[in-house]
Amino acid sequence: MLAIARPRVKWGDPPWRFRRGMGRANAPGGRRAKIGAVPAATSTGVVSLALVAAVHEDARKPAASLDRLTDLLRGDLARVNALILERMQSPVALIPQLAGHIIAAGGKRLRPMLTLAAARLCGYRGDSAITLAAAVEFIHTATLLHDDVVDASDLRRGLATANAVWGNKPSVLVGDFLFSRAFQLMVEDGSLKVLAILSHASAVIAEGEVLQLVTSNDTATDEAAYLAVIRAKTAQLFAAAGQIGAVIAERPAPEEAALAAFGLNLGIAFQLVDDMLDYSARQAELGKTVGDDFREGKITLPIVLAFNRGDEAERRFWRRTLEDLEQSDDDLDRAIALLHRHQALRDTLDRARHYGALARRALDGFADCPERRALAEAVDFCLARGY
Amino acid sequence: MLAIARPRVKWGDPPWRFRRGMGRANAPGGRRAKIGAVPAATSTGVVSLALVAAVHEDARKPAASLDRLTDLLRGDLARVNALILERMQSPVALIPQLAGHIIAAGGKRLRPMLTLAAARLCGYRGDSAITLAAAVEFIHTATLLHDDVVDASDLRRGLATANAVWGNKPSVLVGDFLFSRAFQLMVEDGSLKVLAILSHASAVIAEGEVLQLVTSNDTATDEAAYLAVIRAKTAQLFAAAGQIGAVIAERPAPEEAALAAFGLNLGIAFQLVDDMLDYSARQAELGKTVGDDFREGKITLPIVLAFNRGDEAERRFWRRTLEDLEQSDDDLDRAIALLHRHQALRDTLDRARHYGALARRALDGFADCPERRALAEAVDFCLARGY
Numbered sequence: 001m002l003a004i005a006r007p008r009v010k011w012g013d014p015p016w017r018f019r020r021g022m023g024r025a026n027a028p029g030g031r032r033a034k035i036g037a038v039p040a041a042t043s044t045g046v047v048s049l050a051l052v053a054a055v056h057e058d059a060r061k062p063a064a065s066l067d068r069l070t071d072l073l074r075g076d077l078a079r080v081n082a083l084i085l086e087r088m089q090s091p092v093a094l095i096p097q098l099a100g101h102i103i104a105a106g107g108k109r110l111r112p113m114l115t116l117a118a119a120r121l122c123g124y125r126g127d128s129a130i131t132l133a134a135a136v137e138f139i140h141t142a143t144l145l146h147d148d149v150v151d152a153s154d155l156r157r158g159l160a161t162a163n164a165v166w167g168n169k170p171s172v173l174v175g176d177f178l179f180s181r182a183f184q185l186m187v188e189d190g191s192l193k194v195l196a197i198l199s200h201a202s203a204v205i206a207e208g209e210v211l212q213l214v215t216s217n218d219t220a221t222d223e224a225a226y227l228a229v230i231r232a233k234t235a236q237l238f239a240a241a242g243q244i245g246a247v248i249a250e251r252p253a254p255e256e257a258a259l260a261a262f263g264l265n266l267g268i269a270f271q272l273v274d275d276m277l278d279y280s281a282r283q284a285e286l287g288k289t290v291g292d293d294f295r296e297g298k299i300t301l302p303i304v305l306a307f308n309r310g311d312e313a314e315r316r317f318w319r320r321t322l323e324d325l326e327q328s329d330d331d332l333d334r335a336i337a338l339l340h341r342h343q344a345l346r347d348t349l350d351r352a353r354h355y356g357a358l359a360r361r362a363l364d365g366f367a368d369c370p371e372r373r374a375l376a377e378a379v380d381f382c383l384a385r386g387y
Numbered sequence: 388m389l390a391i392a393r394p395r396v397k398w399g400d401p402p403w404r405f406r407r408g409m410g411r412a413n414a415p416g417g418r419r420a421k422i423g424a425v426p427a428a429t430s431t432g433v434v435s436l437a438l439v440a441a442v443h444e445d446a447r448k449p450a451a452s453l454d455r456l457t458d459l460l461r462g463d464l465a466r467v468n469a470l471i472l473e474r475m476q477s478p479v480a481l482i483p484q485l486a487g488h489i490i491a492a493g494g495k496r497l498r499p500m501l502t503l504a505a506a507r508l509c510g511y512r513g514d515s516a517i518t519l520a521a522a523v524e525f526i527h528t529a530t531l532l533h534d535d536v537v538d539a540s541d542l543r544r545g546l547a548t549a550n551a552v553w554g555n556k557p558s559v560l561v562g563d564f565l566f567s568r569a570f571q572l573m574v575e576d577g578s579l580k581v582l583a584i585l586s587h588a589s590a591v592i593a594e595g596e597v598l599q600l601v602t603s604n605d606t607a608t609d610e611a612a613y614l615a616v617i618r619a620k621t622a623q624l625f626a627a628a629g630q631i632g633a634v635i636a637e638r639p640a641p642e643e644a645a646l647a648a649f650g651l652n653l654g655i656a657f658q659l660v661d662d663m664l665d666y667s668a669r670q671a672e673l674g675k676t677v678g679d680d681f682r683e684g685k686i687t688l689p690i691v692l693a694f695n696r697g698d699e700a701e702r703r704f705w706r707r708t709l710e711d712l713e714q715s716d717d718d719l720d721r722a723i724a725l726l727h728r729h730q731a732l733r734d735t736l737d738r739a740r741h742y743g744a745l746a747r748r749a750l751d752g753f754a755d756c757p758e759r760r761a762l763a764e765a766v767d768f769c770l771a772r773g774y
Contacts, residue, residue, distance in 0.1 A: 092598045146559050169600055172533050172559055177593035179563070183570055183586035192574055195582065199570035206564035211479045213556055 064380030069113055072374050076116045076130060077109060083134040087181050098174045102141055110270070110378070111241045112137045117378075118245025118259045121371040128248040131189045136241045138182035139198065143205055143237075145175035194244045201240035208232025217297040217323050219307050219315070226301050227268070230275075235267030242266075258362045265359035266379055272352035273386040275300035276345050279336050282385070291332040297322040301351065305344040314338055349386045356383045451767035456500055459761050463503045463517060464496060470521040474568050485561045489528055497657070497765070498628045499524045504765075505632020505646045508758040515635040518576045523628045525569035526585065530592055530624075532562035581631050588627035595619025604684040604710050606694050606702070613688050614655070617662075622654030629653075645749045652746035653766055659739035660773040662687035663732050666723050669772070678719040684709040688738065692731040701725055736773045743770045 070077065088099040112133035119129035148171060179202070186195050212229045215221040242263030246256040277283045278293040279302055293300055299322065307318050321327050321335065339345050356379045366372050457464065475486040499520035506516035535558060566589070573582050599616045602608040629650030633643040664670045665680040666689055680687055686709065694705050708714050708722065726732050743766045753759050 090594050090597075092594045092601065094597055094601055095594065143563075146563060168555070170597060173593050173596045173600070176529075176533060176566070177590055177597070179566065180586055180590035180593055183582070184590060187579055187582045187586055190579060192577060192579070195570070195574045199567055199574055203564055203567035203571060206560050206567055207477050207479045207482065209560045210477075210481055210557060210564070213560070214479065214481055 064377055064384045066108060066110075066113075066378060066381050068370075068377050069117060069374040072120075072370055073113055073116045076120075076133070077113065079130045080109070080112050080116070080133045080137070083130060083185075084137055087134065087138070087185065088178065090177065094170055095174055095177055098145075098170055099141065099178060102144060103137075109137065110382075111140050111237060113378070114238060114241040114263055114266075114375075115245050117371050117375050118242045118262075119249055120245075121259070121366055121369065121375070122246050122249030122251045122255060124245070124249035126248070128189050128191070129245065131185050132194060132244055132248065133241075135182040135185040135189075135198065136237065136244075138178045138185070139202060139205075140237060142175040142179040142182070143209075145171045145178070147209065189248075191248065193247050197240050197244055197247065201236045204232045204236045208234070208236065212298075215299055217325070218299060219303070219318050219323055221299040221304060223301065223304055226299065226304055230268055230271040231264070234271040235264045238263035238267030238270070254365065258365050262359050262362040262375065265355045265362065266382060269352040269355040269359060269379065270382045272301060272348055272355065273382060276302055276348040276352070276386050279339055279345060280386070291335075294321070294332055294335055295327065297325050301348045302339050302344040305347055306339050306342045309342040309344070310338065349383075352383055352386060356380070451764055451771045453495060453497075453500075453765060453768050455757075455764045456504060456761040459507075459757055460500055460503045463520070464500065466517045467496070467499050467503070467520045467524070470517060470572075471524060474521065474525070474572065475565065477564065481557055482561055482564055485532075485557055486528065486565060489531060490524075496524065497769075498527050498624055500765070501625060501628040501650055501653075501762075502632050504758050504762050505629045505649075506636055507632075508646070508753055508756065508762065509633050509636030509638045509642060511632070511636035513635070515576050515578070516632065518572050519581060519631055519635065520628075522569040522572040522576075522585065523624065523631075525565045525572070526589060526592075527624060529562040529566040529569070530596075532558045532565070534596065576635075578635065580634050584627050584631055584634065588623045591619045591623045595621070595623065599685075602686055604712070605686060606690070606705050606710055608686045608691060610688065610691055613686065613691055617655055617658040618651070621658040622651045625650035625654030625657070641752065645752050649746050649749040649762065652742045652749065653769060656739040656742040656746060656766065657769045659688060659735055659742065660769060663689055663735040663739070663773050665689075666726055666732060667773070678722075681708070681719055681722055682714065684712050688735045689726050689731040692734055693726050693729045696729040696731070697725065736770075739770055739773060743767075 084103060088103065089096050115133040115136055116129050119125075182198070183195070186198060208229055208231070211225075212233055215225055215229060239260045240263070242259035243256050246259045249255075275293065277288070278300065279290065281290070283290045292298075303318065303322065307315060310318070317331075317334065317338070321331050359379050360376050363372050363375060471490060472487075475490065476483050502520040502523050503516050506512075569585070570582070573585060595616055595618070598612075599620055602612055602616060626647045627650070629646035630643050633646045636642075662680065664675070665687065666677065668677075670677045679685075690705065690709065694702060697705070704718075704721065704725070708718050746766045747763050750759050750762060
């Protein structure tokens with residue numbers, strides 16, 4: 001039996017709706033046209049490979065982007081980046097070298113942007129948002145460094161991972177350094193409430209990562225266990241990043257909860273798309289190798305779905321490749337074919353859309369404004385990565 | 388050139404006195420008779436192997452112990468242990484399993500005792516000392532877990548290390564979990580000043596560990612660089628553990644500084660003895676293997692001293708074994724013989740005594756009381772491990 005880590009905050013989480021079409025998922029939010037063009041899963045669950053190809057075809061259209069959000073936050077982001085650069089310094093030269101490698105690799109700064117935009121949405125314009133956005137990014141970077149050690153993965157964002165360049169040792173320790181720096185930034189900011197939220201989130205992230213290790217290589221992992229993992233290891237930091245925006249703006253509890261819910265559901269959607277992409281042709285375009293999760297025997301939602309829908313021969317295939325890690329050259333191709341046969345990627349994307357819809361709905365209580373529109377488009381962007 | 392990590396707080400640190408005999412080191416502090424019986428280094432620096440044997444002979448006498456300190460803190464320690472046990476729990480079962488393994492292995496709880504005793508010495512009797520002592524032990528435990536990953540060491544306190552049992556992955560993540568728990572405890576306690584001290588200490592510890600990686604396998608490491616490493620990776624947490632005792636008691640800055648200085652100098656002495664023991668016959672008695680540092684090519688003070696005092700043939704030996712890590716079966720024996728020939732272990736112990744004396748002197752401003760006597764005896768205990 002799998003023990004699961006549950007976040008303390010509750011935010012209504014309706015059961016999966018993926019088999020009932022996309023009505024709910026596409027209801028609210030802006031730029032619907034772009035994601036609305038994607039064919040929905042049929043109620044029978046039968047989607048031909050041609051349809052899946054059509055999904056990828058859709059990627060050629062101009063996709064939702066983060067431009068609105070980055071434009072809005074340009075000034076703030078420049079200050080956050082400057083602060084990150086300043087605080088990753090150390091007289092021990094290897095620290096800024098290694099931290100700079102992973103921080104410069106960039107990523108989208110999604111989590112700090114969430115804090116910045118949430119604070120602005122709540123009418124906050126002070127310096128705390130800058131300080132705390134940098135702290136959030138440091139926690140994220142520390143997690144990445146430790147995650148790369150853990151996964152022994154070779155590529156991140158198309159670049160060699162820090163541990164591939166310097167070895168595991170410095171990656172663990174520089175992660176610890178950045179994690180400490182995150183707390184130093186929070187202490188300088190001085191909000192015990194923010195410290196409570198982010199120290200709790202950090203503990204939950206670690207629990208989620210350990211839980212992922214436990215479920216890894218276990219084809220008996222079910223959807224609930226998988227969801228518990230990604231809520232903890234990914235979505236919790238998104239939730240905290242949103243929530244602290246309301247906290248520093250000293251907004252009432254419902255706004256805090258709404259921004260936490262926005263972050264949590266966006267984070268779940270983001271991770272679902274990420275897990276789907278690992279088996280997708282889009283992956284190479286994003287600078288990542290296809291099949292990393294497969295080679296590590298990582299049980300993600302596409303696998304859970306395909307395993308449960310497969311016959312005994314297929315299950316033997318999954319057990320051999322993912323539990324025993326006995327893989328031959330053409331096993332990845334066979335895995336991808338099985339995922340398509342059972343619409344596992346397609347349905348994973350459907351679930352992502354469901355959580356994306358929950359994220360958009362969490363913004364309903366806020367008046368229409370550039371920040372709200374930009375956050376809604378960020379949801380579309382995360383989903384559009386999967387098309 | 389080696390960049391070094393310096394603690395921000397200054398506490399007068401006179402240059403090495405080891406060549407001028409032990410007068411200063413043995414001046415203050417209780418139970419002098421026991422450590423006074425150890426022959427001091429001669430001013431010529433020539434100590435025969437017979438004398439070194441006499442040092443070990445001395446170990447048969449009843450040594451200074453931690454009994455006075457543990458007796459004094461028995462009630463507090465029981466509460467700290469209960470809190471540690473409570474807060475290392477998680478629904479993810481592997482976390483308490485792995486954390487329990489390293490925490491149950493025990494160790495001496497030296498750092499939390501330092502917080503408890505410092506608080507009492509300052510007249511404090513509230514709950515914060517319990518909470519923060521547990522936080523300090525969590526930080527220490529997280530560091531141990533990450534250190535074991537880093538060093539690929541096989542034994543700690545005579546037991547298999549967590550990473551030898553479960554692999555590197557969970558050790559990194561459970562370390563992260565305990566580190567987060569430490570901050571959650573501090574947040575519950577609610578002192579931003581304590582949070583500042585311990586988040587700073589955590590960053591310095593990580594810097595020290597990275598600096599150790601940089602100096603490891605480099606026989607050009609000098610004493611100053613070595614000292615910078617152990618100040619950061621070991622002594623900084625001792626210093627913080629002492630200092631926060633005064634902080635929660637709301638004592639004026641000089642008492643804070645005195646208890647930080649006590650912890651810092653005790654920590655340096657402790658690490659020096661530890662590094663000496665790695666080449667000592669006493670090591671096996673303490674449940675550790677001899678020569679771990681040697682096999683890893685770790686450059687500790689005994690090596691620095693022997694390398695600098697050795698001829699070119701000896702330096703070639705050290706470079707081959709520690710830089711190139713080309714070691715044959717009898718190399719450890721030869722290394723130990725060289726360390727003895729150059730009185731490197733003996734002089735390392737002398738330096739430890741010097742820092743022990745500084746630690747005892749830091750207590751001078753406090754009125755005589757059971758806590759002060761117990762802390763002084765803790766210094767003697769740390770030094771006595773080396774006899």
